[in-house]
Amino acid sequence: RGLRAFLVFLLALTLNDVREKFVRLDSEAAREAGEIKQLHRILEIDPSPQSKRERELLRDYAGAIADDEWRTLEAHPPSLSPRAEQILTELRTLAKSRAMSGKNGEGNELWIGLNQLEDLRQGRLQKAQSSTAPLFWIVIGLMMVLECLMTTESKMTPRRKLTLGGYYGCLGMIIGLILIFERPFSGATRLSPEPFRQVAELDRR
Helix, strand or coil: CHHHHHHHHHHHHHHHHHHHHHHHHHHHHHHHHHHHHHHHHHHCCCCCHHHHHHHHHHHHHHHHHHHHHHHHHHCCCCCCCHHHHHHHHHHHHHHHHHHHHCCCCHHHHHHHHHHHHHHHHHHHHHHHHCCCCHHHHHHHHHHHHHHHHHHHCCCCCHHHHHHHHHHHHHHHHHHHHHHHHCCCCCCCCCCCCHHHHHHHCCCCC
16 A cells, blocks of 8 residues: 555656646746737837837747747657747847947847747747656556556455556556646647737737
């Protein structure tokens, strides 16, 4: 019984960790979309052609995150979208020229905002690449085999069979949830890119 309790505790602890990572990714995605929207609102003050182009690029960047980067993060191994990176590079170039002109503080604010977006984007990639170590699953597998061997040494009554069936069924569900939460950009439970799609539709509604 001690081995069973330890096995359940270990899996439950791992499930809690991957669920927290899933929730953090969802929160950070909403924060990133909010940062893009805020930069877009700041640039609306300036009616210049450069500002208009920057707003277009911000909308395109949000669209690239939603439609392209979510797919590249789903791949194995996960990666960032080259299209989003290209848009971000052009935005940096425009922000740098605006900051160097020194006419107002919008260039510096845009530059700082773009750096924050890059940090959030790299953090998303890092979390997408992280997974439970293979050694962990080897240890879990060995413990389950040992548990099965210990179980076969005792007399199996119908009640005991039912109890063990429920126990191993619960273990299977916990392991399944861990594997689901470890792939936050794929499957039916994947994170929603809807906050980025909403930003991509600014000025088009």
